[in-house]
Amino acid sequence: MTKETINIGTRSSKLALWQAHQVKDALMRCFPEMVVNIIPFKTKGDAVLEVALSKIGDKGLFTREIENALLNGEVDIAVHSLKDLPTDLPEGLRLGGVLPRGEVRDVLVSRDGRSLKELTSNDRIGTSSLRRQAQILHKYPYLKVVDIRGNVETRLRKMEEGLCDALVMAGAGFIRLGLEEKITEFLEPEVILPAVSQGAVAMEIRSDDSLVSEVVKAVTDEMTFLTTNAERAFLKTIEGGCQVPVACYSQLVGDNMRLTGMIGAIDGRILLRETVECKQAEAQKCAVQLAQKLLNSGGRQILETIR
Numbered sequence: 001m002t003k004e005t006i007n008i009g010t011r012s013s014k015l016a017l018w019q020a021h022q023v024k025d026a027l028m029r030c031f032p033e034m035v036v037n038i039i040p041f042k043t044k045g046d047a048v049l050e051v052a053l054s055k056i057g058d059k060g061l062f063t064r065e066i067e068n069a070l071l072n073g074e075v076d077i078a079v080h081s082l083k084d085l086p087t088d089l090p091e092g093l094r095l096g097g098v099l100p101r102g103e104v105r106d107v108l109v110s111r112d113g114r115s116l117k118e119l120t121s122n123d124r125i126g127t128s129s130l131r132r133q134a135q136i137l138h139k140y141p142y143l144k145v146v147d148i149r150g151n152v153e154t155r156l157r158k159m160e161e162g163l164c165d166a167l168v169m170a171g172a173g174f175i176r177l178g179l180e181e182k183i184t185e186f187l188e189p190e191v192i193l194p195a196v197s198q199g200a201v202a203m204e205i206r207s208d209d210s211l212v213s214e215v216v217k218a219v220t221d222e223m224t225f226l227t228t229n230a231e232r233a234f235l236k237t238i239e240g241g242c243q244v245p246v247a248c249y250s251q252l253v254g255d256n257m258r259l260t261g262m263i264g265a266i267d268g269r270i271l272l273r274e275t276v277e278c279k280q281a282e283a284q285k286c287a288v289q290l291a292q293k294l295l296n297s298g299g300r301q302i303l304e305t306i307r
């Protein structure tokens with residue numbers, strides 16, 4: 001037995017809708033008889049675009065309204081960028097699964113096509129991410145970082161209006177909006193470690209909904225689930241959200257899992273970064289240990305000065 005109708009809750013931005021449609025398409029390939037509806041929501045995060053993200057300090061900013069709809073049965077699956085989903089979910093909800101991970105790297109989009117290392121002290125890089133800021137300033141201390149917010153298209157417009165000379169954003173968002181040709185440079189994880197779960201699409205469900213759990217499992221990519229869960233275990237140990245200068249990236253290397261973690265000061269002067277390898281089955285434990293190691297080797301002080 002499976003469900004006849006699935007209602008998907010999503011934010012109403014173009015990117016969110018694209019991701020919800022990916023889930024819908026995957027479900028319809030697996031369950032051709034199923035009726036799948038997409039229900040868009042406006043969230044607080046969409047409404048308060050004038051305040052710097054790092055100053056709002058609200059982890060459920062982009063997810064809460066949709067989670068309430070999930071809890072009261074209005075929708076069966078909430079689809080989010082996994083990156084935006086807090087590590088602690090509301091009582092009664094859990095991460096049911098994830099689609100195959102897309103592009104994980106950040107990208108640079110510059111006004112005149114220069115790459116990150118060709119930019120000079122006259123150039124302003126637009127980002128609202130402390131993680132990006134810390135890593136950019138660590139490697140290129142002479143650059144200026146300015147706060148640019150809004151959805152991908154808004155940020156592009158702000159750059160074209162002259163508010164900055166280049167933008168650093170998630171490649172996944174860019175590619176999903178069909179803007180790939182505007183990308184100047186892909187920034188490898190060696191230069192900018194991507195955010196925890198960047199590029200992955202999450203399917204959040206009610207903890208007790210075993211029917212929807214089976215449905216979501218059928219379209220879940222196990223390797224993406226394994227790596228992003230390890231990265232989220234790192235983030236939970238740090239007690240960070242998407243608004244602290246930390247990162248963790250996990251990938252399969254042969255049969256092993258390779259995990260790289262990072263905590264950086266927002267002025268870029270200190271950056272702690274460490275890579276470890278472990279067995280796949282130990283990825284979660286290993287991620288927690290990596291986070292503790294970084295916290296104990298100066299990471300805690302860095303985060304305390306920010307908080």
Ligand SMILES: NCc1[nH]cc(CCC(=O)O)c1CC(=O)O
Pocket residue numbers: 081082083084168169170171172173174197198199200242
């Ligand atoms: N923070 C906002 C956000 N949430 C998800 C994406 C893109 C998709 C992804 O990173 O998985 C973005 C844009 C960005 O960070 O540039």
